[in-house]
Amino acid sequence: MVCWKTRGSSWSMRRRSVAACRGAPRRGRGCERSRHPGGCGLCSRAMKTVQFSRLGEPADVLEVQEVPTPAPGPGQVRVRLTARAIHPSDLMNVRGLYGRPPPLPFCPGNDAAGTVDAVGPEVKGFKVGDRVMLLLGATGGRGTWMEQVVVPAQMLVPTPAALSDAQAGALWVNYLSIWVMAVELLQVPQGGLLLQTAAGSQLGRAMMELARLRGFGLVNVVRRREQAEELKALGAENVVCTADERLPERVRALTGGKGVHWAIDAVGGTTGAQVVESLAVGGRCLLFGALDGRAISLEPGPVLFKELVIQGFWLTRWLQATPPERVRPVLETIIGHAVRGDFKPAIDQSFPLAQVKEAVVRAETPGRTGSVVLVP
Incomplete structure (x- = not known):
């Protein structure tokens, strides 16, 4: 069942030392809790993100930057993204032609899917390794073209086994x-x-x-x-x-x-x-x-x-104005049709995040056979 308890959400990127993580020893040798395997995922130093600092043609203004990796707080989950679809609205946003001009610098993207790699306190229903899809608005308007995102747990849904990560990242x-x-x-x-x-x-x-x-x-x-x-x-x-x-x-x-x-x-x-x-x-x-x-x-x-x-x-605007009790059945219906094969998101090509310039060019090339997706 889809859980949709809030109309909006927000997350913040916080600098944390190793010692700031629950379970990490003060001298920074890494997290000792199995909740954060592979060294402490919460304590990673940096991640890659796609940003633009000025409006313009996407292939000209998009750049890959390194920023601090966000850490999940109470009720939050961090997701390592494995698929992020490129939509026309994303590229219009980069050009400053869609809705409200974004605050700069800005990371584009809405649709995304991935794997849970860290869980904050008070989170139930998700664990490290779970495949998940982000609901639209999960990042509070801060984009998805990045390696990892921290979102409220209620803004995630499990990825159905019938969908690949690429399809899940191009669904909503x-x-x-x-x-x-x-x-x-x-x-x-x-x-x-x-x-x-x-x-x-x-x-x-x-x-x-x-x-x-x-x-x-x-x-x-x-x-x-x-x-x-x-x-x-x-x-x-x-x-x-x-x-x-x-x-x-x-x-x-x-x-x-x-x-x-x-x-x-x-x-x-x-x-x-x-x-x-x-x-x-x-x-x-x-x-x-x-x-x-x-x-x-x-x-x-x-x-x-x-x-x-x-x-x-x-x-x-529809998502902002529509009560959650009306949105929830729509989301559940769409997932149900995807599981049954009624809805089949088509994928054209996948590009690594580092090749975002090539990806956005392909996304606007006539003759595509599906969505262009950014992968790790």
């Missing part, structure tokens, strides 16, 4: 986003038709899994012909390439002229404007990205007289 951002948008907010019914842009992305492909699971249809919109062919080869339905045809005309043909009632858009710009034009009377669109980089141009008449609803969606 995409699958929680699609579930919240399609099921919790839009409430797309069985037999309904949802339009999604950026359908060739990992989130878009995850939405295809959800649509099959819940029995609703998709209009899969892409901007490149190569992506259209890839999706058709995967069996995707209603694939529309905006380089070849106007989206509203295709949607009207698919819906008998009515338009779609539900849409999600990660692109904006001209594509986003065509999504709005494709909505039926009373239609609703969630905007959750701005890959195009340009504004959406809207005609007020159709929005007014068709009574359209255009709403922003930011997963971080």
